[in-house]
Amino acid sequence: MKKFLIALIGLSVLAPMAMARDIASVVDATWLEANLANPRLVVVDMRKVEDYKAGHITGAVNVIGASVYVKAGDVLNEVPQADDLTDVLQAAGINADSQVVVVDTDTSARLAWATRVGWTLKYAGLENVAILDGGYAAWTKASKPVQTDPVAAKSGSFVVKFNPAFFADKAYVMAAKKAQIVDARTYDTYFGVSKSATTAQFGHYASAWPLPSTWIATADGFFKPKADLESIAARLGLDPKAETIVYCDTGVAASTWWWIMSEMLGWKSVRNFDGSSQVLAADPSVKYIAGTWR
Amino acid sequence: MGYVIDASLTESDVHLSQGCVTCHSGNENAATRDLAHVGLVKRPSDDTDLCGSCHGDIATNYSKSLHFTTVGMKNGVRPRLSATDIKAFDGKVFVQSCNSCHASCGDCHVKGPTVSGISTGLIQGHRFVRKDDAKTCAVCHNGRVYPEFTGEYGGNADVHYQKGMTCTDCHKPAELHGPEASVPGRKALAEKPSCVGCHKPEAAKTDAAKTAHATHAGKASCSACHSSSEYRNCYGCHLGAGATSVPGLILGDNPRKAGQLTTLRHIPTVRDTFAPAGIAQSNYDSLPNYWDAVPHNTKKRTDRTRDCAACHVAQAHFLKESDLPVGGSKSNQALIFKFDK
Amino acid sequence: MIKHSLALAATLLIGIAAHAAQSSCVACHTNPARIQALFIPPSVAASEAEG
Numbered sequence: 001m002k003k004f005l006i007a008l009i010g011l012s013v014l015a016p017m018a019m020a021r022d023i024a025s026v027v028d029a030t031w032l033e034a035n036l037a038n039p040r041l042v043v044v045d046m047r048k049v050e051d052y053k054a055g056h057i058t059g060a061v062n063v064i065g066a067s068v069y070v071k072a073g074d075v076l077n078e079v080p081q082a083d084d085l086t087d088v089l090q091a092a093g094i095n096a097d098s099q100v101v102v103v104d105t106d107t108s109a110r111l112a113w114a115t116r117v118g119w120t121l122k123y124a125g126l127e128n129v130a131i132l133d134g135g136y137a138a139w140t141k142a143s144k145p146v147q148t149d150p151v152a153a154k155s156g157s158f159v160v161k162f163n164p165a166f167f168a169d170k171a172y173v174m175a176a177k178k179a180q181i182v183d184a185r186t187y188d189t190y191f192g193v194s195k196s197a198t199t200a201q202f203g204h205y206a207s208a209w210p211l212p213s214t215w216i217a218t219a220d221g222f223f224k225p226k227a228d229l230e231s232i233a234a235r236l237g238l239d240p241k242a243e244t245i246v247y248c249d250t251g252v253a254a255s256t257w258w259w260i261m262s263e264m265l266g267w268k269s270v271r272n273f274d275g276s277s278q279v280l281a282a283d284p285s286v287k288y289i290a291g292t293w294r
Numbered sequence: 295m296g297y298v299i300d301a302s303l304t305e306s307d308v309h310l311s312q313g314c315v316t317c318h319s320g321n322e323n324a325a326t327r328d329l330a331h332v333g334l335v336k337r338p339s340d341d342t343d344l345c346g347s348c349h350g351d352i353a354t355n356y357s358k359s360l361h362f363t364t365v366g367m368k369n370g371v372r373p374r375l376s377a378t379d380i381k382a383f384d385g386k387v388f389v390q391s392c393n394s395c396h397a398s399c400g401d402c403h404v405k406g407p408t409v410s411g412i413s414t415g416l417i418q419g420h421r422f423v424r425k426d427d428a429k430t431c432a433v434c435h436n437g438r439v440y441p442e443f444t445g446e447y448g449g450n451a452d453v454h455y456q457k458g459m460t461c462t463d464c465h466k467p468a469e470l471h472g473p474e475a476s477v478p479g480r481k482a483l484a485e486k487p488s489c490v491g492c493h494k495p496e497a498a499k500t501d502a503a504k505t506a507h508a509t510h511a512g513k514a515s516c517s518a519c520h521s522s523s524e525y526r527n528c529y530g531c532h533l534g535a536g537a538t539s540v541p542g543l544i545l546g547d548n549p550r551k552a553g554q555l556t557t558l559r560h561i562p563t564v565r566d567t568f569a570p571a572g573i574a575q576s577n578y579d580s581l582p583n584y585w586d587a588v589p590h591n592t593k594k595r596t597d598r599t600r601d602c603a604a605c606h607v608a609q610a611h612f613l614k615e616s617d618l619p620v621g622g623s624k625s626n627q628a629l630i631f632k633f634d635k
Numbered sequence: 636m637i638k639h640s641l642a643l644a645a646t647l648l649i650g651i652a653a654h655a656a657q658s659s660c661v662a663c664h665t666n667p668a669r670i671q672a673l674f675i676p677p678s679v680a681a682s683e684a685e686g
Contacts, residue, residue, distance in 0.1 A: 064445070064451060064455070066450070071448060071450060084593075087594070
């Protein structure tokens with residue numbers, strides 16, 4: 001009995017450590033160059049095929065963004081079905097213990113798309129996912145090694161198993177009375193001055209706080225320091241220990257703050273609302289509010 | 295960028311070793327742009343004999359090919375036209391509209407084609423490139439096909455694009471340069487891509503797929519099940535005023551292969567499309583308003599492959615009576631697919 | 636007579652030399668600044684990136 005108890009306690013200490021990420025949530029070009037030879041590393045270039053072929057990070061595989069966020073019925077930017085996503089990730093040579101670095105053109109205009117892919121991989125059950133700070137633009141600006149030959153990876157063995165803790169759908173959001181809900185869209189959109197074509201109503205979800213995704217990157221297009229991002233979230237009065245749901249128009253911009261809160265700041269319970277306003281505001285019984293701040 | 299040539303090519307490239315005026319005419323000793331450009335030939339390869347002086351066989355075939363002559367478009371609409379209409383069409387519509395899209399050798403090998411006044415410029419500083427799909431094919435075929443292929447149109451990107459393949463990975467030089475004997479349209483080409491050229495239906499990975507393939511052989515095209523999402527359908531084309539487009543995934547009876555369920559794409563020609571040119575299309579109803587299409591948005595698993603009921607019960611995406619355009623061709627009726635009893 | 640021949644020879648030589656030197660085509664068309672100054676780009680609408 002004692003042995004069993006000891007084993008149990010040991011496991012409960014070790015298991016979370018085994019689950020913990022062993023790569024930072026954001027890596028820079030220097031780190032990446034130094035780690036290119038790491039056999040567990042998989043560099044995923046999510047840009048268009050033409051851009052990848054014109055030049056990519058040495059050893060990077062091309063997984064176009066459009067294979068990781070797909071249209072489902074009428075809804076834009078949804079997570080693919082598990083079997084489809086498994087095919088995509090295995091073809092990229094990804095295994096359960098891979099350290100995956102997501103690379104997009106940059107992390108300014110493309111920041112939300114990079115974090116969307118990052119979030120999808122975490123949601124799919126991958127532990128070690130990072131985003132390259134500054135994207136491919138930063139890599140080439142620093143004159144780091146590139147190649148043009150396409151990289152055909154040896155097939156990986158990762159099988160997608162979605163982690164529901166990172167996910168929110170419409171039903172969940174409407175039932176989540178105690179969660180703090182964050183709107184990652186611009187001030188104009190939150191306030192109801194303008195709106196996306198795919199969102200039916202002006203304004204924001206009733207209890208949502210405004211926290212634009214555009215506040216995450218510096219003018220140079222790099223992630224702001226962790227302390228700055230922490231204080232931006234704190235200024236709003238958000239509680240890192242409470243459940244947080246981030247939404248936007250289609251779940252892309254929202255993934256930026258999801259990445260910061262969940263992966264960089266280590267908040268306990270953060271969910272990205274896939275479908276977001278496209279789905280929520282389409283329901284006439286859900287009243288978005290325009291003209292007021294929270 | 296633009297018309298800036300790579301200076302090193304004047305030494306290294308055999309095409310440029312003869313001097314610019316050999317192909318472009320103009321005046322190479324002039325002091326000003328205007329004087330230099332007197333008599334300038336902007337598109338020397340519009341005369342295929344020029345490239346043909348070295349690339350004889352290719353140029354001869356190409357001068358008869360569909361990309362160069364664009365006769366496929368003329369032949370496509372021909373059944374609707376009376377003899378007098380055909381003459382008027384050739385004179386007033388074909389050259390100005392359809393044929394304006396014709397591609398010379400240079401449009402694929404030197405400088406991206408110009409569409410609505412915009413071109414991507416010299417492909418590689420006036421180097422004579424073997425291919426550059428994104429700067430050539432993708433420019434003209436950017437209304438339909440390419441944006442569907444890359445997912446930019448809003449549906450799912452084609453799995454082949456996801457695997458890094460672009461146009462010329464399937465469409466080979468033999469097809470693009472054309473065969474020795476000219477053909478009336480692209481469907482008549484002997485050399486063209488086919489799914490089964492790489493994917494044997496009996497080599498599918500699961501038993502369910504093998505069974506589905508065997509059961510539907512001859513009854514459904516590959517794209518009927520494997521076209522993943524809505525593609526662009528154009529409606530209401532009026533000479534000088536263009537058309538409007540709507541996304542749609544339409545399944546119906548193949549107008550060129552009766553009894554086969556396939557993906558259809560709506561063609562925008564309406565009865566009065568050519569009215570401004572005085573062409574009545576007296577035989578308009580002889581052709582339907584949809585052609586069989588192979589939308590380039592292939593995917594292994596779709597709603598139809600996941601659930602037989604999608605087609606056999608719900609008839610999802612099937613062309614219905616109520617979908618048919620008002621005042622459309624009487625030949626459209628035959629495209630509504632009927633299951634065998 | 637000799638003067639004429641000399642003048643003719645000089646013209647020919649200068650002509651050949653001019654041709655052998657860079658043509659005005661190449662002089663302009665390898666100069667990005669020159670071409671940019673002459674080129675008026677078509678206006679293309681900017682697109683929104685918010686997801």
